[in-house]
Amino acid sequence: MPKEEFNPLALKEQICFPIYATSRLITRLYQPLLDEIGLTYTQYLVMMVLWENDNQKVTEIGNRLFLNTNTLTPLLNKLIQKKLISKQRDESDERAFIVTLSEEGKAMKTSAECIPEKLAQSVDIPLEEVALVKSAMWKFLNSVRD
Template sequence: MTKPLKPEDPLGLDNQLCFALYSSSLLMTKLYKPLLGEIGLTYPQYLVMLALWEEDGVTVSRLGQRLYLDSGTLTPLLKRLEKAGLVKRERNEKDERQVLVRLTPEGKAVKRQAASIPKKIMTASGLSLGEIINLRKTLKKLRGALAA
């Protein structure tokens, strides 16, 4: 029989910030799966679409920066979204080295289908709007510190 870890144990699993973030992320992604399945997107594809709904016609490199994804991860996502008819990739006429990603009319239409998802996630979280705003603010601060 193992004895319970003390809260001050620096190597206790439940005392790890990384585990709290990792396990919460796994459960959040699991929560999104059926909601996104209804509109034909995976969670990573949804993140790409969110970024494009905010700023359409961006370079692949800008999109990668925004999503914290390298091109090896982002390119297959974009290929699948392009095959699904939601985005198109094209060379920048001003700089042939750059590839621009643009939403298709179908990609723009998916935004309407996705509109109810954030509220469903908020309800499932059990957190108030204020708690979500504070948590997001704290996580953005953490992300900024880790990225520096």
């Protein structure tokens, strides 16, 4: 039996690759559900942040999603075109913009409420593992945030 050398560059050994691939595949699972309400995955994330707390600054949304304005600005402009949100200057800080849900944007929350449940059904991972993964990922995210 030949001695198996440990190959640190083997795909199976990587930390990031399975996370990267899983992220893309789950996003793909979301797409048919999101098509029904006309959102992309990232647009859906922004809407979720606003459904939790309306009237947030661009940077606050970015902090929640780990996204910078170079990604958010074009994305928010598309949501404005779709009349789901609007943007006004913060009167107490003329540099900042505050993002606000429109009535259509608020109403969309009702149509979106079934999506997490439907997605969970199509993802076949035991509940305890989902909890473990979520906890480990959030631990990492919070450690990077600081």
